[in-house]
Amino acid sequence: MPARAVPCCRCLAALAAWKDGAAPVCRDGNSAVTKKCRGCRDLGKPCIGPSGLLKARAIALRAAIAAHPSVRPAAVKEAQAAVRQVHQARRDAAARPARERAERQGSSGAAAEKAAAAANKTAAAAEKTAAAVEKIAMELQQLRGEVAGPAELYRKTHEATVEAPHHSEVEKGWVPATWET
Ligand SMILES: [Zn+2]
Ligand SMILES: [Zn+2]
Numbered sequence: 001m002p003a004r005a006v007p008c009c010r011c012l013a014a015l016a017a018w019k020d021g022a023a024p025v026c027r028d029g030n031s032a033v034t035k036k037c038r039g040c041r042d043l044g045k046p047c048i049g050p051s052g053l054l055k056a057r058a059i060a061l062r063a064a065i066a067a068h069p070s071v072r073p074a075a076v077k078e079a080q081a082a083v084r085q086v087h088q089a090r091r092d093a094a095a096r097p098a099r100e101r102a103e104r105q106g107s108s109g110a111a112a113e114k115a116a117a118a119a120n121k122t123a124a125a126a127e128k129t130a131a132a133v134e135k136i137a138m139e140l141q142q143l144r145g146e147v148a149g150p151a152e153l154y155r156k157t158h159e160a161t162v163e164a165p166h167h168s169e170v171e172k173g174w175v176p177a178t179w180e181t
Pocket of ligand 2: 008009010011036037038039040041046047048
């Protein structure tokens with residue numbers, strides 16, 4: 001299989017890190033089965049071609065290595081550094097939003113979690129209170145129902161007993177009056 005003119009991202013990273021010995025080569029695998037290069041196919045990893053600036057620099061690096069096989073002149077080193085530069089820039093770009101997200105979650109995320117926990121607690125307490133109030137109300141209602149009959153009886157009895165001493169007091173007041181005459 002011929003070497004690819006544009007190495008895939010995985011092979012390009014190996015090429016950019018290449019120091020001595022035979023330069024890593026991105027070769028097509030069995031194209032009837034897979035579009036992956038041999039290295040990616042053997043590793044069972046996705047084979048992704050570089051794009052944009054990285055692709056241009058990959059081609060330049062590939063050309064520099066092809067022009068100077070098995071040695072590593074300044075031209076190849078420069079081309080490698082150029083590829084690594086793009087790799088670093090892309091890693092930074094990829095890491096930035098992830099880091100910002102992590103920071104946001106670190107501060108407000110914890111606060112939001114705390115607030116949610118507090119709200120949960122309050123809701124649970126309110127539910128408990130509501131249940132307790134309902135229970136008390138039910139018990140009161142039940143009590144009232146049970147008491148209603150005897151209470152009516154009690155009121156009638158009480159009224160009768162209140163009237164009795166009132167009557168006797170009038171009698172008491174009346175008695176001394178009769179004594180004076
Ligand atoms: Zn490859
Ligand atoms: Zn590949």
